[in-house]
Every structure is written in structure tokens, then in C-alpha cells.
Amino acid sequence: MKQLNSKIILLSLLWLTLPFITQAQENKRLYEILSKDSILISSPAIQEQEDQDIVTEVPSHYRKYDKRVHRYRRAWEALIPTHTKIQYAGGMGLLSWGIGWDYGKRGQWETDILLGFIPRYSSKHFKMTMTLKQNYIPWSTYLGKNFSLEPLSTGMYLNTVFSDDFWTSEPDRYPKGYYGFSTRVRIHVFLGQRVRWELPEKYRKFSKSITAFYEVSTCDLYVVSAVRNSYLKPDDYLRLSFGLKFQIF
Numbered sequence: 001m002k003q004l005n006s007k008i009i010l011l012s013l014l015w016l017t018l019p020f021i022t023q024a025q026e027n028k029r030l031y032e033i034l035s036k037d038s039i040l041i042s043s044p045a046i047q048e049q050e051d052q053d054i055v056t057e058v059p060s061h062y063r064k065y066d067k068r069v070h071r072y073r074r075a076w077e078a079l080i081p082t083h084t085k086i087q088y089a090g091g092m093g094l095l096s097w098g099i100g101w102d103y104g105k106r107g108q109w110e111t112d113i114l115l116g117f118i119p120r121y122s123s124k125h126f127k128m129t130m131t132l133k134q135n136y137i138p139w140s141t142y143l144g145k146n147f148s149l150e151p152l153s154t155g156m157y158l159n160t161v162f163s164d165d166f167w168t169s170e171p172d173r174y175p176k177g178y179y180g181f182s183t184r185v186r187i188h189v190f191l192g193q194r195v196r197w198e199l200p201e202k203y204r205k206f207s208k209s210i211t212a213f214y215e216v217s218t219c220d221l222y223v224v225s226a227v228r229n230s231y232l233k234p235d236d237y238l239r240l241s242f243g244l245k246f247q248i249f
Contacts (some may be wrong), residue, residue: 043150
């Protein structure tokens, strides 16, 4: 009788645990199928623990490669012009336009390349000019309401005229040393002042600031003439010019 009761109790327990055993077998079979044909994603907690255990070290040759790429990109980015300029007169043509670059800790240095033109006047054709200009702006003073004053700007520039009427070396038709200078290339020095207006953001479309400036300049030929000819007046060897600078970056 006791053996019969034990068998009945054992069958009853087996009957109660049968669904759980069956479900476990099905889960095991499903896992085996998915592990072959699918990508299993662990839970966030497990994934986080795995990420903490992973230590990534970039090989040294990859670090050197990245540095070279960054230097390469910086070199090309430095060639992008930061501003444009338009200038009236100044011994570089009636009107000149060009691009330039700002650099230095405070952007106090500028280098410009300008193309200009000289109208026909008494000649048969108008002439093109090219100017390489170096500017230095030591300091600026904030005036309020987005305006700043640059009380001093100075520098020098080289100017050339594209025309057969001008020459670098004296033609053979002149005695040697008759002129002693080039008529094609002029060296200029200048002093001037500027006022800069920082555009409000809602008005910024093509530039972030506009600078108006004037310059008083002279060139090597004018200086030599003024020294040798005391009767010349300042307006004979000094030139006044005006311009606008549009800051892009």
C-alpha cells in the first residue's frame, strides 16, 4: 500500500513539472536554431560590463597616420581666403579687387593679392595690374555698437603693370644706367586707418564684418624724386586711396 501511494505521489509531481520541462526543451531548441542563423544581442547590463572589460589601444603607426592627415588638412585649409577687398587708387590702378588672408594671434597680419585696371586715358588700350600687399594692424579700439577703430595700419606692397610699354630691364635704345630703375615693378609703403563694423547675425550673408579704410602711400620712384627735387610738394609724391574689406571668416 505504501509503494502504491509513493508511485501516485511521484506521478503527480511528474505531471506538474512536465510543462516546465517541455518549455525548457523548446527554449533550448529555439536557442540552437537562432545561434546558427541570427545575431544575438546581450542585455544592456551585460553589454555595459563587456564594454568596461574591453581596453582599446590604437597602434602607434595609426596615430602617426592621423597626425599626418590632420597636418595635411590644416595646410589646405590655410589656403582658403578669409576676406575680400576692393580698393580705389593707391598706385595700383583706378580700381582693384582681390582676396586675402588674416593670421597672427589677433589677426593683425594680412596678405592680399589684388587685380586692378588702368583706363585708356591717352593710351590705346587699358592696362591690367597685379599687387601683392602685406598689411600690419597693431591694435584696435572698441567704439561700441559693433564698431571698432583701428587707428594705425601700415605695410608695403609690390605692384606690376601687364603691358609692353613697361619694362623690368632697360631697353637697348637707352644708354646703360640712363634710368637705373624698372618701370614695370613699383615698391610702395603706406600708412592708414580703419573702422570696422561687426554685422549682426541676422544680416550676415556673405561676410561677418565690413571694414572701411584709407591709406596714404608713396613708391620708391616718388621718394627718389622728392629727395632730388626739393621743389616737389607732398601731393606730388603722396597718393591717397580708399577701400572696403569684407571679412568672410
